[in-house]
Amino acid sequence: MSEDWVPARSVGVWTRKSGDNKIVLEGYIDVYETNHVGGFIWSLCATGLTTGGIAQKVAENYEVPPGRAEATTRRFLDELLERGFISRQEPGGS
Amino acid sequence: MEFEEPTLTRLYGKGKEASQAQRETMNAARASLTAIPGLDDLLQAYPAFKDATCVFASGSLTEGWAHAKSDLDLFGIFSGTVAADSLDGLELIKVKTTTSDPTSWIALGEVGSYRADIEVWSEAQVDELIGRFTSTGADKYTVRPNPAERDLLYRLSKAVPLAGESWLVLRREALMDSTYGAWLAENQKADAEGLLEDVAGLLESGDAHSAVLAAHRGFIIALGSLLAAYGDYCPSQKWLYRRLETVRPDELTTADGWRVLIMDGCAADPAGWAERTARLIQRMLTGVELRAL
Numbered sequence: 001m002s003e004d005w006v007p008a009r010s011v012g013v014w015t016r017k018s019g020d021n022k023i024v025l026e027g028y029i030d031v032y033e034t035n036h037v038g039g040f041i042w043s044l045c046a047t048g049l050t051t052g053g054i055a056q057k058v059a060e061n062y063e064v065p066p067g068r069a070e071a072t073t074r075r076f077l078d079e080l081l082e083r084g085f086i087s088r089q090e091p092g093g094s
Numbered sequence: 095m096e097f098e099e100p101t102l103t104r105l106y107g108k109g110k111e112a113s114q115a116q117r118e119t120m121n122a123a124r125a126s127l128t129a130i131p132g133l134d135d136l137l138q139a140y141p142a143f144k145d146a147t148c149v150f151a152s153g154s155l156t157e158g159w160a161h162a163k164s165d166l167d168l169f170g171i172f173s174g175t176v177a178a179d180s181l182d183g184l185e186l187i188k189v190k191t192t193t194s195d196p197t198s199w200i201a202l203g204e205v206g207s208y209r210a211d212i213e214v215w216s217e218a219q220v221d222e223l224i225g226r227f228t229s230t231g232a233d234k235y236t237v238r239p240n241p242a243e244r245d246l247l248y249r250l251s252k253a254v255p256l257a258g259e260s261w262l263v264l265r266r267e268a269l270m271d272s273t274y275g276a277w278l279a280e281n282q283k284a285d286a287e288g289l290l291e292d293v294a295g296l297l298e299s300g301d302a303h304s305a306v307l308a309a310h311r312g313f314i315i316a317l318g319s320l321l322a323a324y325g326d327y328c329p330s331q332k333w334l335y336r337r338l339e340t341v342r343p344d345e346l347t348t349a350d351g352w353r354v355l356i357m358d359g360c361a362a363d364p365a366g367w368a369e370r371t372a373r374l375i376q377r378m379l380t381g382v383e384l385r386a387l
Binding site: 021024027033034038080084 | 095096097098099100101102103104105106107108109110111112113114117120163165185204209
């Protein structure tokens, strides 16, 4: 299993709901939209949950196997990280 | 809802900031610029603006106050009503106005390495707004400009033209010769005086904490009134320190203003701080009366 980390929302990202639990995320110029599962994961990014904790919520909410939820959640969080919408924090950090 | 793979789809922008390396390149490009993008850059990105009567820039970039995430604030003034479909390809936000033509637009785009907020207004809307404050002066029946319109008038007062300079010069002169500044100062003065009354009542009733908050709010509004009396129509409180430092009104030093903004000394003596701030507000508003009204 990969190492756990805590996704923190980047300061200065604009967010808004766009219907059907989708979320619009605005960087400095580029604007992105999640689908509803992406919106669910994003909603947990400011809660202090670790990547593993978020994956567990995904598994429970959508009734998918834990392994699939883990892989899918980590891939999406890596994409948010690459786009600059979140940053990595160590578990237990502030 | 059914599970599906989470996705992130780009709605607007060209993906120039999709990675950390790209974002650093964009930041470096902005930091290295010695001048803001010009008309050619705008027309290359958005040809519809070639028909504008006037295009001007106005904001933190032109004031020299820009930061790493500042956007480029541009304004396109057109001779007739502007149809949204003429601005095809831009993300558009509709803005309600109090003018006869009740709509203006904010187009979100990118010009060079900047995010650009491009406001689109008609000549008639600008003239109507300034016309409310010509020689006869505004009165209680004057339609109050809404926040978007007050922002436009401020931007006009500080505009740097990219095209249509002669149109801009005439409107800016009309605005600065109008009673708009006095109206703005008087309106904010009235709001500040309302808060002074609250401070007095709250102190009398022993509610020092609420008196502090009323005094702080009153000071910010009174400062806006004082700066308006000096010809600074900026509606943004974020820039109060910068504005105070630029205008340097006789009634308040920048250092004294900053101490009140950060509520220096308030924690140790809330009631005393609220009372001292209320006295300072009174002196500032007396200055507004002498200067603008």
